[in-house]
Amino acid sequence: MSKAAAVLDAEREKLAELAVREMGKPIRAARGEVDKCAAACRYYAERAKQYLGDERIEVEGKEAFLRYLPIGPVLAVMPWNFPYWQVFRFIAPTLMAGNVGLLKHASNVPKCALAIESVLERAGFPAGVFQTLLIGSERAQKLVGDRRVRAVSLTGSERARPAADPTQR
Amino acid sequence: MTMLSRDPATEKVWAESAELDEPALEEKLDRAIAAFAGC
Numbered sequence: 001m002s003k004a005a006a007v008l009d010a011e012r013e014k015l016a017e018l019a020v021r022e023m024g025k026p027i028r029a030a031r032g033e034v035d036k037c038a039a040a041c042r043y044y045a046e047r048a049k050q051y052l053g054d055e056r057i058e059v060e061g062k063e064a065f066l067r068y069l070p071i072g073p074v075l076a077v078m079p080w081n082f083p084y085w086q087v088f089r090f091i092a093p094t095l096m097a098g099n100v101g102l103l104k105h106a107s108n109v110p111k112c113a114l115a116i117e118s119v120l121e122r123a124g125f126p127a128g129v130f131q132t133l134l135i136g137s138e139r140a141q142k143l144v145g146d147r148r149v150r151a152v153s154l155t156g157s158e159r160a161r162p163a164a165d166p167t168q169r
Numbered sequence: 170m171t172m173l174s175r176d177p178a179t180e181k182v183w184a185e186s187a188e189l190d191e192p193a194l195e196e197k198l199d200r201a202i203a204a205f206a207g208c
Contacts, residue, residue, distance in 0.1 A: 072201075073205060126204055126207060128197075128200035131200065131201060133194065143198075148201065149198075
């Protein structure tokens with residue numbers, strides 16, 4: 001994850017310009033967004049062990065501990081307004097916790113979505129640990145019920161809600 | 170599908186990728202499971 005931060009730093013301008021072209025964010029705001037993503041990567045890289053380490057708990061005279069375990073593939077349904085930040089604030093803790101990520105990004109920022117996948121690949125994450133799925137909302141809804149998808153993280157409007165809520169289908 | 174992009178090239182990327190068929194999607198899901206098993 002620290003390497004992902006380094007890639008973001010090195011490609012700050014290129015990534016910022018991509019966001020400008022794709023969704024119209026002002027360049028200064030786009031640069032700041034890339035910087036924030038790099039900071040988030042470093043934050044979780046440095047603190048994951050502290051957050052996820054075993055916690056000793058009291059159980060009537062016996063030795064016990066609480067352990068956090070990964071759950072598997074987590075699907076993220078994310079909006080376009082912060083095309084990098086919305087994903088990195090999800091993927092940095094998700095991957096550091098040992099899960100893998102699937103991204104259904106907003107349909108108007110596919111190149112930002114692919115750029116994020118590329119950043120993580122070049123940071124050294126194994127193939128399949130993070131994948132962008134360029135699919136529409138209807139197909140994303142179907143994924144929510146797929147046995148291989150263990151959790152969903154959704155940020156969006158009421159319109160996006162059905163994508164993560166099986167009761168809305 | 171509604172496109173809001175200001176970048177004409179984006180529309181091309183999306184148009185090409187939107188045709189991700191079911192076998193390809195299945196492959197990606199299986200790859201995610203395999204990656205998780207290998208973590």
